[in-house]
Amino acid sequence: xxxxxxxxxxxxxxxxxxxxxxxxxxxxxxxxxxxxxxxxxxxxxxxxxxxxxxxxxxxxxxxxxxxxxxxxxxxxxxxxxxxxxxxxxxxxxxxxxxxxxxxxxxxxxxxxxxxxxxxxxxxxxxxxxxxxxxxxxxxxxxxxxxxxxxxxxxxxxxxxxxxxxxxxxxxxxxxxxxxxxxxxxxxxxxxxxxxxxxxxxxxxxxxxxxxxxxxxxxxxxxxxxxxxxxxxxxxxxxxxxxxxxxxxxxxxxxxxxxxxxxxxxxxxxxxxxxxxxxxxxxxxxxxxxxxxxxxxxxxxxxxxxxxxxxxxxxxxxxxxxxxxxxxxxxxxxxx
Ligand SMILES: [Zn+2]
Numbered sequence: 001x002x003x004x005x006x007x008x009x010x011x012x013x014x015x016x017x018x019x020x021x022x023x024x025x026x027x028x029x030x031x032x033x034x035x036x037x038x039x040x041x042x043x044x045x046x047x048x049x050x051x052x053x054x055x056x057x058x059x060x061x062x063x064x065x066x067x068x069x070x071x072x073x074x075x076x077x078x079x080x081x082x083x084x085x086x087x088x089x090x091x092x093x094x095x096x097x098x099x100x101x102x103x104x105x106x107x108x109x110x111x112x113x114x115x116x117x118x119x120x121x122x123x124x125x126x127x128x129x130x131x132x133x134x135x136x137x138x139x140x141x142x143x144x145x146x147x148x149x150x151x152x153x154x155x156x157x158x159x160x161x162x163x164x165x166x167x168x169x170x171x172x173x174x175x176x177x178x179x180x181x182x183x184x185x186x187x188x189x190x191x192x193x194x195x196x197x198x199x200x201x202x203x204x205x206x207x208x209x210x211x212x213x214x215x216x217x218x219x220x221x222x223x224x225x226x227x228x229x230x231x232x233x234x235x236x237x238x239x240x241x242x243x244x245x246x247x248x249x250x251x252x253x254x255x256x257x258x259x260x261x262x263x264x265x266x267x268x269x270x271x272x273x274x275x276x277x278x279x280x281x282x283x284x285x286x287x288x289x290x291x292x293x294x295x296x297x298x299x300x301x302x303x304x305x306x307x308x309x310x311x312x313x314x315x316x317x318x319x320x321x322x323x324x325x326x327x328x329x330x331x332x333x334x335x
Pocket of ligand 1 (some may be wrong): 004089090099100106107108109110111314
């Protein structure tokens, strides 16, 4: 089993203190429909950043950016859908509401809180053990952005209301074209085997990102490489720059041939085990095995058993928390 090969870089059980066990994943994210990643609200330009084109090619280009938040929020929501179904989200410490992402009252007890962390209003915080960074497009943003005016549609299904008045344009909107590739490095710190399954499942099963996601924002995630070690992998920016250098000039245009891109990416990451702190890479077969294992654990028949087991793995920590809260009443807790 390939997950056993990762054992040296996984925790046997959840602990409060970091021990440097690091697993890094190379994720290829491909838009399957128009997608919108804006900083805030409408009318803002698409998220992009001026960066060096390659490592050897020192030209400056603008690349599209998929920010950390745009990646993690939908992926956490995906996992939380399952937790909700199996009633594994808890009441917040004051007992007012069920753990929710968008309120200031995390339950501090559920799988999502333990794994992705929380900042509680009053006491304590939990650092996330899933580290992400901004993902960059391989090609320059100028190739990847389309533009159109979106009109409001009336209930009659037309652009005119009952009196025949034309609808006003909602906005003139930029969008990211389908078939755009982002490359991304995700780091898992001191995860248990089941936590790794859960976190990878969230990445593999999330299909909508960005704004207005019931209509646009379809995206497919593929894991192209998985590494174990004591340090983080090179950054996603370094990765796209390395790929840029290896793609021949005539290939650098939208739409990129997906197979060619995967081959170049594999070539770029294949020597990463020579880098400091990176011990091993799963082979293609081992990676396929691991993904099959994740799919199996999240399948409808297995999901309940799997999530219940993962949930129970925090039971002793919950007791410690409850105890220290009792003791801490009336006096300040030592950190
Ligand atoms: Zn929670």
